[in-house]
Amino acid sequence: MNPEAGSYLARYDREPDETKLRLVRKFMAQEPLGFFKELRENRPVLVTPQCTLVALYDDVIEMLNMPEIFTVALYHPKMANDYLMAHDGDALHYREKSIMQGMLNRDDLPRVRRMTENVCKSILQKAGGKIDAVPDYCRMVPATLVQRYFGLVGIDREDLMEWSYWAQVDTFYNQPFDLVPPDESKKITDSHNAASEKLGEYITALILCRSLKLKLKSLLAPLRTPKRFLKNLFAKEPHETHDDIVTRMLRTSFPEEVDFDIKRVGINAGGLLIGTIETTAQATVQAIQYLLQRPELLDAARKAARLDDPGQFDAIVWEALRFVPISPYMFRQTASDYSIAKGSQHETLIKAGTNVLALTQSAMFDNKAFDDPDSFKAGRNWYHYFTFGYGSHECLGKYVGMVMIPEMVRQILLQPGVAAKRDIQYDGHMPKSYKLTWT
Ligand code: HEM
Secondary structure, eight states, X not given: OOTTTTOHHHHHHHSOHHHHHHHHHHHHHHOHHHHHHHHHHHOSEEEXXXXXXXXXXXXXXXXXXXXXXXXXXXXXGGOTTOOGGGOOSSHHHHHHHHHHHHHSOGGGHHXXXXXXXXXXXXXXXXXXXXXXXXXXXXXHHXXXXXXXXXXXXXXXXXXXXXXHHHHHHHHHHSSGGGOOOHHHHHHHHHHHHHHHHHHHHHHHHHHHHHHHHHHHHHHHTTSOOOHHHHHHHTOOOTTOOSSOHHHHHHHOOOOGGGOOOHHHHHHHHHHHHHHHHHHHHHHHHHHHHHHHTOHHHHHHHHHHHTSSSTHHHHHHHHHHHXXXXXXXXXXXXXXXXXXXXXXXXXXXXXXXXXEEEEOHHHHTTOTTTSSSTTSOOTTOOGGGOOTTOOGGGOOTTHHHHHHHHHHHHHHHHTSTTOEESSSOEEETTEEEEOEEEOO
C-alpha cells in the first residue's frame, strides 16, 4: 500500500507548477482509481497549468454533450485527410457518420460474431498451446475482420496492423498532455505520416480495382461470357467475401447533393481500419489479463463462457473494462469560455483554448451512476459505461467491437489451463507482448 495513498492532492499542491502535470500523469498511470476518488471527493475539476481534468459523471456527460464547445481540435493535425472524427457538430460529421452507421448494418452482428469465433478458433488451434497474444491474436483477429468484413483485402495484415498502430499512438498518446519528449514525439508523428501515405496509396488502389470490377461485372452481365473466363477475371483475393463494407459503399450511389463521392468512400474505408485494430487489441488483452489474474472471477467467467447465450459472459467483459479501459479519459479543447458544473460548489470557468481531459474512468466509479463502484458487478446498467465513448463522437464501430471483444476473450478462456507467463509488456501506452500457454 502506498504510504501517501489518499493524499494525492496534498502532494500535487506542494509540487512546483512546472512538474504538476508530470505528477498527475504518474498518479493516473500508477494509481488511477485512488487518485480519481480523491478528485471526485475533493476537487472534481482540477486545473493544472497545462490542462484541466474533469472527474464527475455528470460533468463528463455535460462536456461530451457539447462538441462545438469541447471540440476535437486536437485531432486536426493528426488527420490531414479530413476524416469525420475531426469534425464537430457540422454537416460532414452528421452526414458521414450516419451513412457509415447504415453501412455497418447491425443486422450483420450475428455473422460478425460467428466470423470472429471462427477466426479465433483457427488461430488458437494452429498455435498449438502457446501464443504471444498481442501480435498473434489480439491484433491478428481484428486485422482479419478488417479484411473479411470491411473488405480491405489484397494487402498483408501486418501492414494493416502497422498503419493502425501509428495512427493510434500519434493521435491519442502523442498530445501535449502526454509529455512525450520532443525527439520521440517527432519520431511518432513521422512514422504516422509515413503510414498514412502508404495507407492512402493502398486505399486508392483498392477502391479503383473494386469499382472497376463492379463496373465490369455489370457490363458483362447481359453478355454470354464463358463462365471460366468470368471466374478468372473475378478471382477473389484471399479473405475476400461476397459482401463486405467497401463493396457495399461502392455499390451505393448517392445523388451529388449528398456529397459522398468515391473520395469520401476511400477516406471512410481508411477510417474503418484505423479505428479497429489497436483499440480492439488493447481492450481484449487487458480484459484477458484482468480475468486471468483473479481466480474467483475467472471461474465465473469460464462458466459463463460455456453458455449458449453470450449475454452473461459479455457483461463480465464490460465490467472488467471499467477497471482496465483502453484509456482513462477522452480529451477535448475548448472553443470558447465555459463554466462547467454551473451552480455547484465546484463550478469552474474553463477558458477558451484549454485542453480538457474528461476522466471517463473516474466517471465509471462515480456512485452517482455506479452503486458500490469499487466492487466488480457484472450486469450493471450498460448505458453508464464509457467504453466506446459518449455523445456525438461515440464510437462508430461500437456494435462491431461489442461482439468482437467478448468473443475474443471468450475463446481464450475456453482453452484448458490457459495461463500467462508474465504480465502484459507495454511499449509506452500500447501493449506489446503477452505470452499465453495452455494444454
Ligand atoms: C471495431 C471497430 C471500430 C471502429 C471502426 C471504430 C471507429 C471509431 C470512429 C470512426 C470513431 C469516431 C467517431 C466520431 O468521431 O464520431 C470512434 C470513436 C471512439 N472509439 Fe472506436 N472504433 C472501433 C472500435 C473501438 C473499440 C474496440 C473501442 C474501445 C474498446 C473504441 C473506442 C472508441 C472511443 C472511446 C471513441 C470516442 C473518441 C472520442 O470521443 O474522442 N472503438 N471509433
